[in-house]
Amino acid sequence: MSSESQHSRKCIDLALQGGGSHGALTWGVLDRLLADPRIDIACISGTSAGAMNAVVVADGLQRGGRDGAREALERFWKAVSESARFSPIQRGLWDRLAGRWSLDANPAYLFFDQLTRQFSPYELNPLDINPLRDLVAREVDFELVNSCKALKVFVTATNVRTGRARTFAQPELSVDSVMASACLPFMFKAVEIDGEAYWDGGYTGNPALYPLVEDAGTRDLVVVQINPMVRDTLPRSGREIINRVNEITFNASLIKDLRAIELLHRLIDSEDLESERFRALYVHIIHADEELRGLDASSKVNAEWTYLQHLKERGQSWAEAFLERHYDDIGKRSSFDLGALFSDSFRPPGSAAGKDE
DSSP states (O other): OOHHHHHTOEEEEEEEOOOGGGHHHHHHHHHHHHTOTTEEEEEEEEOTHHHHHHHHHHHHHHHHHHHHHHHHHHHHHHHHHHHTTTOSOOOOHHHHHHTOOOOTTOHHHHHHHHHHHHSOHHHHOTTOOOHHHHHHHHHOOHHHHHHOSSOEEEEEEEETTTOOEEEEETTSOOHHHHHHHTOOTTTSOOEEETTEEEEEGGGTOTTOOHHHHTOTTOOEEEEEOOSOSOOOSOOOSHHHHHHHHHHHHHHHHHHHHHHHHHHHHHHHHHHTOOSSSSOOOEEEEEOOHHHHHTSOGGGGGOOOHHHHHHHHHHHHHHHHHHHHHHGGGTTTOOSSOHHHHTSTTOOOTTSTTOOOO
């Protein structure tokens, strides 16, 4: 590598949201970043699908460096697709012909969705059968993840008893901590670790930012957001209302953490407190809000390989656009206006009225 390319290398921390199959969008972002020798990833904080992506990257880095991480991500998402090949929850003929990824017209999906609203997983699945757990245990070597020195990984779950977030890190990462981070309480029994029960981390940290704020070695925090912040249309049907409530709920913890960072920035600026103890972070967000709004909630359980590949390609394009527009900002300034986030006129980057300049 030339001295010029070494000089231009930049280090970032990543925060990865959860979102079921939409985590393949994050796969695409990670693939593009790992392919770029100018970018080094120091830490990843992930929740649910974001946590799975994070541990797969650490596993792959230990096996074969950056290329090994990209290959591990491909294998993992291929395995996700293979595990769902014979599921009755598939797109119908008309949806396929129309190019829609939604499962809203699938009778099995509608039946299962209604069933989980009436009965708990303790009633529906007393043996706690979870094929996704078996898949993660098979695809990820947690000894390699916990011994990975090239990447710090943080996985967040919600303590059912206290309602507070717990963040797991090396060397205590395990299939249990990852499944706790992805435990939707209407679908799975709570995951018990050290005598405590845990649900999906999205309720308290989607993803948790504080482990990255405390990373003194990196100032640039890049959030990969796969849940839309804004929807212009008012939800009217019962399903639309529930889906929007879930989106707001799973974005709330992220918005709260970004608010805290924004207030810290104001304090540092007003009191001139810049130091090793009080660092103004540079905040960046990778997403495309209009595309996210075009993906309805049921598509989060669509695991068709063609769909996952489509999402990967979209994620790659998001990362490509981010690097083209904001690579020079990394290490120098935020590319996301935190103050605007809390304005009533806020339009996310990538939306029709909020395109990056």
